[in-house]
Amino acid sequence: MTIDADVEHRLWTLAAPPGVLGRPVVAGGTVYLPIGDGRLAAVDPDRGRVLWCSAPLTEPDTARPVPVGEVVVIPVQKEHGRSGYVALDAATGTVRWRRIKSDLHRVAAAGPTLVLWNDTYDERGKIAGVDALTGELLWENEFERIWRLLVRGERVILDAGGLRALDARSGEELWRKGYGSPLPGPGSSLPGQQETDDAAVFHVWKDGTAPELSLRASDTGEQLAATRFPRRALRHFSRPPTLLDGGRALFAESYGRHLQLYTHSGLAAAEPLLEWRLARWRFTSFSEDLVCVGDWVYAVAGRRNQVYAAQCGGPSGPRPLPVTAPDGRAVTWPRTVAGPSHLFLSDGRTVAAVRDSRVLWTTATDAYDSWPVPLGSDRVLFSSRSRTADRYRLHCADAETGRRLT
Known part of the structure; x- marks a missing residue:
């Protein structure tokens, strides 16, 4: 694998033989990159330098790493309703602990604690807290059904037959108050972006004859403000x-x-x-x-x-x-990826950037899995193949101009 970097502009390109580099994921300010045989590499987002490469993992779900302080947790051997977990040292990539496959297949970070739960039909109400550094089980609980779950700081907000909050470290119930669907805040689901929610508050949606979006305090569950929505318009x-x-x-x-x-x-x-x-x-x-x-x-x-x-x-x-590739072909069957400032489009052969409904640039990639991944507000990751198809390249390019190193 070779690296070409422009440190001043924070642009870089990794190149390797076909089949070595997988699709990148940005989490916790680090680029994580699958590298053949179940290995995971951590890459410096500004220089493209490989920080570490893990030992082979068993069927890792490298699309969903969860950074938690000194470790990054990777689901492994994942199947419907079941998953195992491996915690890698965030600085070295060495294995800190392993957790065998269980029916708790959803995971989120809450301070120094991993919160594991399940929303499948058979085991849809189980939840547990695990120490992120050691893998030690801290607490377990079970509800009739967990419909939604939010993390606010070191609190876990549940929709489980009513709104309730748990202390992520002890599992203790802090409050139970009201009904509705807790909603993730803006920016929570953007690929490559950090959670931007204020830990002190959360939003709740209540449907029915009087639809309402309310703002509540996460430490007490008290309603701070509410906005009504027109029922007829939302039918x-x-x-x-x-x-x-x-x-x-x-x-x-x-x-x-x-x-x-x-x-x-x-x-x-x-x-x-x-x-x-x-x-x-x-x-x-x-x-x-x-x-x-x-x-x-x-x-x-x-x-x-x-x-x-x-x-x-x-x-x-x-x-x-209209989106047209450099060779004049229309970009067909595109997928969209939202960044903080740009929209990125790709049909697997071409990547395009859009801002304020204007196409800024397009580039052919000749790589069928070249789905773009925003890296902050000014850069984007995407892959390409060389003309001779003997090299696979991961580019960190300028989001505004499409400039990349080749």
């Missing part, structure tokens, strides 16, 4: 909203082809910013690749998977966003 939507930055809530129904965006921050009644229906053809839907970046909402819809863009609060509805 098409069966799922809770996705919270976006700027105090906005996005409702989307794929098969129903509806989308609505509201502003709610500091308001007693939510105000609509955007409402549109995608893919007007019968028996079509827009894909799950629906994202909001800045003041623009993007979706892939229609029989040909056309990219559409609409401005929040803009005078017009959605409009097609």
